[in-house]
Amino acid sequence: MDLEEAQEKGWSGVLVYHEMFNELRQHEIAVDEKNWLNLMCEMRGDLLIWCPDRQLLYTTNLKCLHSNPERYRVTFQELTCTNTPFGVHRLLPSPSDKHVALIGDDGVNILELQRHRGPCGEFGGGYKTVNCKCTPIDQDYFVARKQADTKIVLHAEWINECQLAMLMSDESIRAYSVFDLNYPMFTIPLEKDRPSLSLRDKFVTFGVLPAPLREEDDVTLLLIKSNGDVHLLSIRQNKEFFPIVYKLSSALPMLPASDDNYEMSVHDVLVLSCTPPVVVISTNDSTCYHCILLPSEDQQQDGAGPECQLLVYDGLQQEKGLELEEQDEGAGLLHQGAELLVDTSCNYQYYIIDGSGIQRITLLWAMNVNRHLQNSNISLKSVFEGSSEVQHLVVTHPLVQDSPMAGQLVCGICCVSSRMLGHVLVAITTEGECITLPLRQPHPPSELHNNDMTPYSHAPSQPSLLEEQVKAELSRSRGVPIISNRDGAKLDLQQCYEMLCESTKNLRDQHMVQQGKAKQLLTKRMESLLRQRRKQEEDLQKFAQQSRAMSQAAHNIKDRVEVLQQKNEKFCNRLRAILCHLEMASPELSEMECNARKELKEMTNKLKRLQNEIKVCTVRLDKSTPGQDLFTLSIPSLASHQLTTVHQLLGDESSRLTNLVKNVKELEKQL
Template structure:
């Protein structure tokens, strides 16, 4: 290993170290100040600091040193790095005066932004030990955490305009359990920040507001945001951050462009951690109720977003949220009743794994976890813990969220295998495999116990016996008894399956006989079908002959006959036309005769014709007469031809 020495060491006691998002700086956090250590460059074969030197001097940057020196009663409640890999490093401090300050490492003595969480007049009213009245009532902020960036309008950041910008939601937790929200963006104007929204309403409502000893908050990187609120008594509340619904009071303020809907926290489930081991008391073998409580720190898992870890003075717990996928499916649906989230939470619970216990006995002094980190390894992710005695403990972790029961032999991850109906049935909601999993599910386990470094401080035999009894009881109740129950269920299932197999074999023999008889019947029907087919073909041939002879005797006209019929039809039409013409000629003849009779009257003609005119009229009449004779001759010829 390598030792990193501070050129300018901190004057305060360091109780926590925090690595920056870019992995270039380490924050040394204490109650009376904060100092940032710059990590040296890496090079060499194994990529070690300064090429592998055993001791490396590192420069440090004191943050807000004058501020903490001048304010003796001021303490640092919480510190975190601003979540950005592109900007220059910024660190955020929450102090006991209910103020959040943003510091840049370039200007570490002057805050870049300041968020006042309470009125200054109220904070000036102090009581004993320099604490404010609000602190005695639990109305002071104790922790905060950033959520993933979301698009928010500029007016939510205190700026003009309706355009949307990316900002990080900052969730601020108070000791009385209330949560406030504001949006922060260091890329925008540094003069003003978004207004403080809250307290965020929590559903379903509780009389104690889900505890008065809140100590930590964590925002999991998922959509919607999942807030984890921890209390010193060991309670964890998983809250879903959902958009608030507009009510009458907010609708009256809708004219204000800065009035936004306050999100709501829906408490999805509550989890109680076993901070201290519950040991049996004497011969009663009933676990003693421990009143041990301590602050809890929450850590994200960089390898698994649906899992986080809890460190405290008594050890380490790992919590996995197995219901995130169902929650996303529920939110994508058209369900409008958000209260049904409680019903969804009752279907599938998260699992809690007690990984490390540093206070296995009541007489043992707790060994607080001072350092915690998860690193990648060839064999998988590994958890590294450092206690207050500088003892390093490593424990392997799975890369995914796993339930608190062992894997079954029937569970296979072969994605290329063909999907069978039986496999689909086995993966159904009420399958026998799920039933066995529910039986084998463990509610508690035996964590890794930290041995005391002081050999003289050995626990008395009575407490060692209690610890052994507790471990034996856990193995008996959570392992052996549940495995016996699973064994009985499997034996009953096997017996039932044997009976079903016997019945299915009998049915199989019966169906084989039925198939044999059906096959014989099918052969007989096939022979009859062939005979019927041959007879049908004979009948069809006879019908074809009859139809052929019938069609041959039909009076069908030939082409010449068809032409003759067309010609006769045309002649008939001409006769009609000529008869009309003869009728007109006769009418003209009668008309001329009447005129001629009138012309023989003794009256003198009123018009006298000349010799030339008379000659022309005679010529025309002669031509018309010849034309009439020709037409009469044609008509007579046609009549003779038709009559023939």
């Protein structure tokens, strides 16, 4: 299938050709024989993949890939950790989708994701590399326990949005809050009264019930031991006092009754949130038991007995039709127990991940039970006629050896379920290949597959492999001198020398192997620190540029503020003047009107002076001799045309003065 055909299938087909997986193929994904790898998770449309070689997360937004596949097929982000963890084999996202628990052999680290910013809703605004805060949980405790136990955390689950519960190797439950990771919120010792002396009698895993059995219980955990004993741990967190109140029940009875719990060697457990709750138990011999959690009818009156019981409905066992050579990759994982993953789209489905691939199990009988509880008209006989259906989604070790997926192991799986993206299963292999499978809701058994072709068979009871394991542990090569000598005789010098040489060689080889591992860890640590340093230098440069831009913007804002303050001051003064004039009941005049008013006052004073001078001149004329012309004495003789001109000028001035007087009087009236 080429890229054009993949684009027709939507984002699930384009994701296979994403550039992120090309980058992942350039780095090696080592197979861990002790733990199953689940290096992928999905959080509200964001796909996160852990790269063990570079110790960072690759992420891409599936919603953006759905809307614009051509652009976002070649773009992805890298989330680097401040405190780089090593040996991570599982990613556990929180229910709030704000934190991711990185679970490894040395402990658990909480990665705090940055907020989505930008038009595309990417981490940290859409930068290529984003630094995220990574905090180790209770580092002092884990460092102290690391010297005693090789595997400290047996199992971990989120019990709510901000609390992570862990089953420790010292038979205790420790819960931590994301707000305080240095100290546990509470610690519950499981074997306080009777310490466990046998390795088969230890708690190996637990599951969180979807709803508490009692109203006052905040959390109810279903704990299971390696021998199949199931216990309920009810935890109530009181706000008034501390410590919390908890109650550990005795082993729940299994029906039909069995002395050895059906010879279970438990590997994993899963609780399906259906009605009634179904507990799925996977064993080391690849058998999955389906148990119904029911209230107990034989509970004692004093409340000392168990409150629930398990009804073992059926079991699915994988047929050992494929045998791998010991030198083949994943040969040990193929014969280990299967990991269980819940299906977020349906409460009656779950996934099995083992060395042979991925299978989806549909509990048709559980659907019939739920319908019977809702509608009592359905006969109880028809309810238990259903069975469990198996659908093979990914086959990594098939019977046909020429398959393209042969020889690969699944190292990451997640279920994408939303209205926009649909219901798709996404998985990655150790070779960096991406597998996307659009899934549907449960169908009748005939439409799924042929039951004759499935490697699972209904076999609730099978002989235990304990005897074979004990024989394998006790069998030794006869080349070892101390075992070959069984008659109790003393060893000669030659045998002692051979033993000394062989032990020295083994110690030297172990030292070289440990030295090589330490060198690889130091190299990865140096690469991670250098990568973080480059990212921090880039961030510092960006922060410096932003600081200069903000300083310039601050200066501009300061200048504008000063200008606005001056304008505001003038405006306030203007308002004060208007208020004063309003209080005095006088009109408010502008600056030009005030200047005109001053000029009018000056003209009025000038006119008064002129009137006084005219009066003085008139009095003088009246006191003079009659018939005598005062002006003729000083005025020289003029011609007739000159006299005419003088009379005209005097008439014009007289008319002008008259007009001025009229204007002044009109202005006085107006004022």
